[in-house]
Amino acid sequence: MNIAVFVSGNGSNLQALIDAGRAEKLSAGKIALVVCDQPEAFALRRAQKAGIPTLVVEGNDYASREEYDRRIIQRLRQDNVELVVLAGFMRILSGHFVNEYKDKILNIHPALLPDFKGARGIKDAYEAGVEITGVTVHFVTEELDSGPVILQERVRIEKDDTIKTLEEKIHKVEHKLYPEAVKMFVDGELVNSE
Ligand code: GRF
Numbered sequence: 776m777n778i779a780v781f782v783s784g785n786g787s788n789l790q791a792l793i794d795a796g797r798a799e800k801l802s803a804g805k806i807a808l809v810v811c812d813q814p815e816a817f818a819l820r821r822a823q824k825a826g827i828p829t830l831v832v833e834g835n836d837y838a839s840r841e842e843y844d845r846r847i848i849q850r851l852r853q854d855n856v857e858l859v860v861l862a863g864f865m866r867i868l869s870g871h872f873v874n875e876y877k878d879k880i881l882n883i884h885p886a887l888l889p890d891f892k893g894a895r896g897i898k899d900a901y902e903a904g905v906e907i908t909g910v911t912v913h914f915v916t917e918e919l920d921s922g923p924v925i926l927q928e929r930v931r932i933e934k935d936d937t938i939k940t941l942e943e944k945i946h947k948v949e950h951k952l953y954p955e956a957v958k959m960f961v962d963g964e965l966v967n968s969e
Contacts, residue, residue, distance in 0.1 A: 910945060
């Protein structure tokens with residue numbers, strides 16, 4: 776099953792998926808393409824090092840979100856992509872894209888949804904002073920960070936945690952959880968009934 780991973784930045788989750796694939800932990804899943812909106816993203820270097828084809832599409836070059844997404848869809852079709860995995864991709868997908876890949880788009884969020892939606896999930900939880908936060912893998916729907924939950928794992932915020940140590944703990948859990956969820960999808964164990 777061909778998988779496209781969408782990234783914008785560091786790409787540590789992409790790396791975890793690449794490593795899982797190498798260790799044959801994604802079943803029949805294969806990362807066939809990495810899509811990125813930032814030409815300087817470190818994630819692109821990770822993809823190149825792993826020999827995975829990349830598609831860089833910059834937002835500024837397109838008049839609308841849908842036009843941008845159509846360009847990507849064209850390539851996904853060409854590459855027979857059956858699963859889209861968002862891993863720190865900082866653009867919101869259009870309704871057109873979400874419909875086109877309905878129930879075939881996963882996202883990872885660094886908090887226990889529905890708590891702390893948005894781009895600052897770790898920081899918001901830390902600043903709110905909660906004792907428990909965590910990681911969520913979910914299906915993507917049109918509404919941001921709101922699709923059906925697939926897997927969640929809790930992370931305790933200890934008294935001596937700083938934002939930095941919390942980030943490290945969250946990322947460690949992400950790197951374990953995301954490959955697990957992708958494998959479940961590839962194995963046909965996930966059915967979005969909503
Ligand atoms: C992760 O914390 C993920 O939960 C969020 O964006 C971050 C991406 O990090 N959606 P990386 O680029 O995979 O290192």
